[in-house]
Amino acid sequence: MYYTIKTLGCKVNQIDSMRLAESLEEIGLAEAPPGESAALCLVNTCTVTARTDTQCRQMIRRLVRENPGARVVVTGCYAQTNPEAVRTIPGVARVLANREKGEARRILRGLVSDHPERVAEAPAGRRSAVRPGEPMRRVNGRSRAFVQVQDGCNAFCAYCIVPFGRGPLKSEDPDTVVRQVEMLVDQGYPEIVLSGIHLGAYGMDRREPNGLARLLRRLVRIPGAWRVRLSSVEPREVDDELIALVTGEAKICPHLHIPLQCGDTAVLRQMGRPYSREEFAELVFRLRELSDRMALGTDLIAGLPGESDRSFENSCEWLRALPLTHFHVFPYSARPGTAAATMDGQLSPARRKERAARLRAIGRRLQSDFVRRMKGRVLRVVPISDGELAGTPLKVLSENYLEGFISDPPTPMGGIFAAKVSRTDGSRIFLERES
Template sequence: MPAPRVALASLGCKVNQNELEAIKHLFLEAGYQVVPFPEAADVYVVHTCTVTHISDRKSRQLIRRAIRANPGAVVAVTGCYAQVAPGEVLSIPGVDLVVGTRDRHRLVELVAKAREAAAPLNYVKPHAKGEAFEELPLVEVSRARAFLKIQEGCQEFCTYCIVPYARGPLRSREPEAILAEVQRLVAAGYLEIVLTGVHTGAYGRDLDGDISLAALLQKLVQVPDLRRLRISSIDPLDFTPELRAVLIREEVICPHFHIPLQSGADTILDRMGRRYTGRDYLELIADLRAGRPGAAFTSDVMVGFPGETEAMFQQTIAVVKAAALAGIHVFPYSPRRGTPAATMPDQVPAEVKKERERRLLQIGRYLSRQYAREFLGQTLDVLMERPLPGYPGYQEGLTGNYLRVAFPAPADLTGRLLPVRLQELRGSLIWGKLEKDVRERQENGTGGRN
């Protein structure tokens, strides 16, 4: 009897994407064959997002696409949109199972129940303070980097954000479990580990004892043979003196810090509930940059929050430029039902938000290229990730400060950390070449894994 087939799809953030990889592993362990979405399958899993109203719409479209692909299959819907709007999901004819952002480790079991059930099953449960961190299989999405989720949930309740409702309160993974995973990954040959979470900087606040992100990092950097430790995102208020010190002191930690700004206008930051100012943000960047010269600073910026005037938008532009950010993700404000900002006066027209998004993205591209140009002519260690699509004989990878580099390679070097001289910036890629002595060792078959 052939193995049952499962097709999986995800929307949204990297946390969502990594969780989907973990869910895929659950089905593989249960004997399923994973097929591309939306090919013919016996089970479809749609991992949804709800960060904007467009995310909701795309989630519904993806669900309907799965149903059309095989009306006789079991369609399971999980993720943030399923958590906050299970009734809307269940109202789509053809949905068999709704799980949300809890009990995803039970998906294979729940799919079996849904197959036998006479009506769609709703396993969405509200999150509760004190619930345990949900253990999902470790995500190893490439031969070069592994993503390790250390934290779940958020309780900041920024006025625009649906995430605390979708993800629930803080739940941190025990530090001993994280340390053991890192040791296992390093022993398996992984050179870079990326720590992820919903509110990563809040790690440990829900655990007993003197546990914090700074304390965790100090343990992890001591793992023998760990070459790189990268942190996905840290909010400005989470940079305690202890955290700043470890980020500056420990060179194993990648010199790339993603620090959400959201707005450079103090009035808007206050209305968002962000509890820092544009000056605070710039002082933080300056402090970290002084300790880690050459580090990349990237950010999230929202445009068109209720009440944002052109003058306030210009304040955001000024902070983005003064911070000399290496990259920005720009998001037009999207009202989320149930959040305070959705009912605030002075909502900004859609066309104004779109225009501000366009202008800020243009500035972001310029700043990104300016930052990349600083490193032309230098030799940096690049973690080889994969052959470059569409360019036979070329490889691509990432520097510690998150520059994407392409270069001619004598063989598939995926998973190696090797020096590359950066030569030319074309689009979003820097093109370079392996240092001569390294290339000769590879061609002679004497190069080892770094």
């Protein structure tokens, strides 16, 4: 019996989907090969914008249509915050709340239990990427493993639906994280990405102050040629200890993604974001001074309520001068139930879209300036594609989060290797082996 999983949204959702795939394989199902229909379809949804909600509904309907007779199960933040909208889609067999994901094996086994003979016949050997005890499958470019150390958020920023979907902070026990990373390093993963919904708050719910920095100090002691990368960390949580680690520890990638969201302090305050734009600027300039090759990414929401034309123009001017290297830009989307959805000063969707396009253009400019500065540098990269099998240049990712290509990768390859940036092109780097 085959299953298929479709995932929308963030890295944490993707990790959840890997775990759900493991649960399904443990009860004898196998991932549907291309062209085969599945008996069990899982959609792991997201609700970060109204557009994402639409995409989730479209995805569910498509799976129902393409897999006649399949049991379609829907989980994730959209299913959590709007279960009725999901349950009423014809063909949906079950809505699984986020908190039920931990019991997925039992629930899903119940759903397929009327086909025991087909379960027993399931083909073996199609496993997910981070299953304990299995060798990594580099042929799929999976040289990066994602470890979720934390879930949920207590911040309730005025525009954000995530705390409603994910619930309060929950940090994984540090011993468990260390064991999991040791196992992945043993399996040969050269890059481990620590992720979470509110990663910088890791440990707070366990009354472990500076939890993330303490965890990193333990992780970097794990021997081997591997590295760790952090997903997003809130501005106030990038403290001296974390800065010292990210700029001074060879095993930690020189890369921070620090969500700014808006370049207007008054709007930030209204959204419940606890920093000013001046504090943010001071932080990123300090990081740039400490490391000229560090990747410094940010998230921006275009057209938050109350962002006037003047304040937006002013933000654009200010952003152009920051030493940032990557923007993730989303047009603001009012999420029902959040404080911002009923605030004064809502902008039309067209204006939000137009502002998002302008912010993306600034981001592209900053990124290509940064990429150009990398020409001639030696960077440490990991493969992220199977180019070596197809005879095409190998796609790689550098420690400072640049994607690029190398035509003459070392053999045998798979781990971290050093290569020189010989050419750049917009956001991409082209590398040569170090002789």
